[in-house]
Amino acid sequence: MIAGASGNASLTPRWERVDSRRLIALARKIYFQHLSESTHALEPFGVVVNLDLTEGRVVLDAPTLLPHEQFISAELISRRLKRSRNPKERLRGTGS
Numbered sequence: 225m226i227a228g229a230s231g232n233a234s235l236t237p238r239w240e241r242v243d244s245r246r247l248i249a250l251a252r253k254i255y256f257q258h259l260s261e262s263t264h265a266l267e268p269f270g271v272v273v274n275l276d277l278t279e280g281r282v283v284l285d286a287p288t289l290l291p292h293e294q295f296i297s298a299e300l301i302s303r304r305l306k307r308s309r310n311p312k313e314r315l316r317g318t319g320s
Contacts, residue, residue: 235287242275242294247277248300250277250280251270251273251296252301255271268298269284270282270287270295270298271295271298272293272295273293273294274293275293
């Protein structure tokens with residue numbers, strides 16, 4: 225057993241270490257590519273992305289991250305899709 229490799233020590237993104245816009249864009253690209261090409265019935269848990277923001281992978285369970293990796297949950301990816309881009313709609317309460 226590897227010390228410290230017990231699972232999800234921190235699945236919260238370390239926003240201070242990355243360009244969050246690029247990180248989420250890459251995670252979304254990987255996530256939706258997986259959904260469109262996969263025949264799995266399992267819902268993805270999220271996406272693990274390298275800090276160099278060049279590659280990543282979909283995970284079906286809580287991942288053990290390497291030091292150069294970030295985890296973006298499927299919940300965060302889908303929540304960003306539901307937000308309204310129109311600020312007037314958000315003020316009226318029709319956006320989430």
